[in-house]
Amino acid sequence: MDTKTLYFDHIAPRRVKQRRAKRYYWDDITKHCAYFIQEDSSVLEIGCGTGELLNDINARRKVGIDFSEGMIREARQQFPDLELHVMKAEDLRFDEKFDLIILSNLIGYLDDIQEVLKQLHKVCHSQTKIIITYYSFLWEPVLKFGEMIGYKTKTPPQNWLSLAEIAALLELSGFSVYRNTRRMIFPVYIPLLSELFNNILAKLPLIRMLCINNFTFARPAAVRSGEAAKEYTVSVVIPARNESGNIENAITRIPAMGKHTEIIFIEGNSTDDTWTRILDVQKKYAATHDIKVAQVQQRGKNNAVRKGFGMATGDILMILDADLTVAPEDLPKFYDVIASGKADFVNGSRLVYRMDKHAMRTINLAGNKFFSMAFTFLLDQRFKDTLCGTKVIFRKDYQRLAANRRFFGDFDPFGDFDLLFGAHKLNLCIVELPIHYRRRLYGSTNISRFRHGLVLFRMCIFAARKIKFI
Secondary structure, three states: OOHHHHHHHHHHHHHOOOOHHHHHHHHHHHHHHHHOOOOOOEEEEEOOOOOHHHHHOOOOEEEEEEOOHHHHHHHHHHOOOOEEEEOOOOOOOOOOOEEEEEEEOOHHHOOOHHHHHHHHHHHEEEEEEEEEEEEOHHHHHHHHHHHHOOOOOOOOOOOOOOHHHHHHHHHHOOEEEEEEEEEOOOOOOOOOHHHHHHHHHHHOOOHHHHOOEEEEEEEEOOOOOOOHHHOOEEEEEEEEOOOHHHHHHHHHHOOOOOOEEEEEEEEOOOOOOHHHHHHHHHHHOOOOOEEEEEEOOOOOHHHHHHHHHHHOOOOEEEEOOOOOOEOHHHHHHHHHHHHOOOOOEEEEEOOOOOOOOOOOOHHHHHHHHHHHHHHHHHHOOOOOOOOOOOEEEEHHHHHHHHHOHHHOOOOOOOOHHHHHHHHHHOOOOEEEEEOOEOOOOOOOOOOOHHHHHHHHHHHHHHHHHHHOOO
16 A cells, blocks of 8 residues: 555545644544553554654653655654654564554554454563554444545545454464453544533444444563462561451461462451451461561551552562451462563452352342342443452552552452443553352451442442543
């Protein structure tokens, strides 16, 4: 394909900035990509055209390439602060790795999509994320009609791919897809009408299948070798309130993981002798275990987890509820998933295997299923169990999450939603790991089902405005 053809098809609509109806389509693509970009990220856009998307995002480092000298020349004149290169996507030449790579409405024009995707490995590190935007083939008749009446510039024939076909090409090229999103069913700007269709109706089940823009999120699928996966240190944080009878069992049952495992007990507002038991156990196992302890005065598991994560020195942070309903012996499974590079965040799922009798009350089970469906809708990713207490994240990612915490509000009593919403905003690859849910052998639950359930529901409503209906 010649440069002129690609220019008028892929770039010309962006240039008519003074006409909001033309700009509206491209602004929404930029808006969705920018949502997942952190200020400390390095971003590479392949097929950057005249640079509007790169210019409008907020990132530490922004680099763009395009094979057209004319477009790069124009981009440099318009945005002199951007780093732009004339370069073919089939022959990437960089000595650095990027945190995020964007291919915006590009793959339909590539002669060899798989070869371009393979080239991306040259500029990927193990946690690089890729965003591919592409408009749905269902819109071809509408787009052709727009060309016929002169509203849209005529386009050359291109590859029409479904989300499944894009995912298959990514898999063949050594990447795995962890999320797909659809946006926009009214690609022109008419005040109020556009907001109604695109910010509300386009987000609803079934209707969203009619959206014009598809977004595919992927990451390198290559996993670390067995030896490399052992290089991390681990911190296991155990929030404990009225759990005296479980403290020593937690210590004796937690396996060693990675290069080193530290255990951090955080006690808060117990009415039994939990704190005394923690101190006794710390002293008893001082020669064989690295045990840290602390207390919090504020109520809520979330406060205990934050205290423990703040004290942690491990590369990987884990939460283990002191009731031991998730077996400590299962923690190495979480370690293997995140250390091997298969995920950035691992969430336990208690609702796959048959659980012990009386392990979870019927009303709790119903609540878990409701919130699982809510999260699946909000985050465009299937969730089976959002309230499992065992969650695992890299410490460096948690520190970024904590710095961005105010975005979703700060009223989650348990921390589960706080971590899941935060991981989504960081564009982390979230994977659920099925585990067995055991019956509590000591004590009783600290959860107020209705009061805490209302708080979590309120947080979902608040997050919907921050994630879905924007």
